[in-house]
Amino acid sequence: MKRLLIFFVAVIMLIVTGCSSNGNNKSSNSTEKATTTNASTETQADEPAATGAQKISAKPIQVNWFFTANTPYTGDEEVFKTIEKYTNIKIKPINVSRADSTEKINTMLASGELPDLMSLQSGQKYADKYGPQGAFLDLTPYMESGKLDNMKAMLEKYAPAMDLDRSPDGNYYGAPRMYDVPYRADEVLIGRTDIFAKNNLSTKFETFDDLYDTLVKLKKLYPDSYPYFVRWGTNHLIQNQAYFRGSDTSFYLDQATQKYAFGPDSQAYKDTLIFLNKLYAQGLVNPNFATITDEEWNELLATNKGFVTIDYPQAGDEIIQTMGAKTPEGFEFTALLQPKYNDTRVGTVVLSGYFGALKMISSKSKYKDELVNLLNWMYSPEGINAMQFGIEGESYEKNADGTIKFLKDFQTPATPKGTITNSGLNNQDLFTVVNQEAINTYELNGAAMKKSVAFLSENNAFGKATFNAKFTNDKEQKEYGDLKTAIDTYVEEASVNIIIGKQSIDTWDSKVIPQVKKLGSERALELINKAYDETFKK
Structure with missing residues (x-):
């Protein structure tokens, strides 16, 4: 199943997108032109003192921060104002588009001239390789001395984060993104539940035969449709179907044995192919599953030509914004209950705790200690909320019931018409920890999301978090x-x-x-x- 994408479950199940940023970050191919050296500077002494200056930076400083994002940043966004307010550290952002990120990162590493701070989506592999070579600051002494106590506590809270963050030489070179909730679901079986209700079709499948029979009924009702319609390529079509049968398209961790197995060498995988062949032969799945674009997929959904798929539950709210006036009357796109295979219902993929996107400090930075303090602050309650919501009392306030009320017109999934479209808050390229308040605020305000969360929770449809191997050689x-x-x-x-x-x-x-x-x-x-x-x- 796809790993970048997200939902959480706490006292009640809560779900969030995976690895995607919220509406504050619109897609753009433009990038900021900036140098990549660690030219840190001290800012003017007459600047306002930061709230947390004593423990973060005793005097105002400026540091370069590299991260990947399709939206260009100037340093004047709300998130950077927030960081400066709380820490005395002014950020000079250096960001490149995701498409250009690998080349840019490799060029910087080859040159040996790195920005003060780097956020890398696949950071663990860079930490493991270049940390021991001296490119990044070794955080181990800081962890042992208690200067990274917030970070260490968060990693220890979610085993095996300490093992996964540790590089082959036994040291720690990066601060990982953490999801501070028990469960975070990835993709789920989802469908046009308004069409299901209209035609008295069950949204719960006990077997794959039940799913097949429902798709046949939908095809009869809507002859021009492809009842099971998928996007994002061939692997996305096969892998999700294999997963719900307890298999995979490649090597995967078998939960029963805690050993890796090869999915295609299993009866479950063969049954997956037999099932998909039957759908293809009868026109129940879109024949362009390998090449369909998001726009073409959206069109099937909007014109009652696609009804069941595997996708992120927040899509139920996002698609309404995308379709606009094309949205069918009464439209609803929410979670369905995945079928059992051999009397076993495999829970949806969930993540919790550690995620291998890391923040790393250049070993050549002039402000190593201050940046260590910054990382530790980002794991603190104050820092977590600041990176998600901004400055308390200026950007947001808490209601009596603990919910967040924004004091500025930020664009969020709940307020898609907000005029501040690029605040940087709740941006996965920048924050270090997602907590439950962030999930409630940004992800659980949509009607479709709420219904999907409740439905999946009531039917015990979530799986358990698993963690893959990492190589030391x-x-x-x-x-x-x-x-x-x-x-x-x-x-x-x-x-x-x-x-x-x-x-x-x-x-x-x-x-x-x-x-x-x-x-x-x-x-x-x-x-x-x-x-x-x-x-x-x-």
């Missing part, structure tokens, strides 16, 4: 990656041939799996299981 990691790429490419092509009827499922065990073994699947399993055992000290 670069050579083994490369070997595994090369093997996996070749195997995944071959399996996807063979899977598509089964789905579209070009190849019989009878050839799977006799031709496909033997070829996969020739490509090195057994060696790949050996490598990933070794890495998993090393990651969790087994």
Whole structure:
């Protein structure tokens, strides 16, 4: 299932998007032109003292902060004003588009000239490789001395975050993004529940046969439709169906054995292909599943030509904003209950605690201690709320019931017409911790989201958080990656041939799996299981 995307469950289940920023950050291809050196400076002494100056920075300073975002930042946004107010640290943002980020990051690392602070979405791999080489500040002494007590407490709260954040040399070079809630769901089975209600169709599937029968009924009611319609490519089509059968399109962690297995070498995966072939043959799934664009997908949804899919539950609210006047009367797009497989209902993918996006301090920064204090502050209650909501009393206030009331006209999912469209608040590229208040404020205000949360909670549809292996050996990691790429490419092509009827499922065990073994699947399993055992000290 996709990892960047999100929902949470606490006393009542709460859900959030995964790894996406909120409406404060509109997509743009433009980027800020700025240098990438760590040219930190002290700001003028007559600037207002920060609230937390004594513990963050004793005097006003300016630091460069690199992060990836499609929206350009100037440093005047609410989030940066908030940081300066609370910490005495003025931020000079250096951000590039996600499309250009890998090249830019690699160029900076090769040059050895890094900004003072870097936020990297795949930060753990950079920390593991370049931290021991001296590019990033070793945070271990600060953790041991208590100067990163908030960070350490948060990581210890959500095991195995300490293990996952630790680099192969035993040290810590980055501060990970943390989700401070028990559960965070990724994608779920979701559908046009208004159409289901209109035609007296159940939104709960006990078996995959139930799901199939419902899709057949929808096709009869709406002949021009593709009742099961998916976007985001072939793997997205197959993987989600395989997941709900307890399998995967590649190597995955088997929860029962706590060992990695190869999903396609299972009956569950073959049943997935048989099911999808049946949908394809009967016109129950969109034939352009590999290439369909978001705009084409939206059009199917808006014109009553698509009814069931796998997507993020917040899409139920977001799609109404996207469709605007095209929104069908009575439109509702909310969660459905995923089918059981062999009498077992696999819960939706959930995340909790550690996420491998890291903030790292340049070892050459003039303000190492101040930036360590900044990171620690971001894990504190004050810092968490500040990065989510701004300055208390100026940006927001708390109502008597504990809910957040914004004092400025920010654009959020609950206030899509807000005039402040790029505040930087609740931005995954910038915040360090998401708490329940943030989820309540930004994600649980939409009618569709609320209904999906309640429905999934009532039906015990959430799974448990799992954590994947990380390699400590670069050579083994490369070997595994090369093997996996070749195997995944071959399996996807063979899977598509089964789905579209070009190849019989009878050839799977006799031709496909033997070829996969020739490509090195057994060696790949050996490598990933070794890495998993090393990651969790087994």
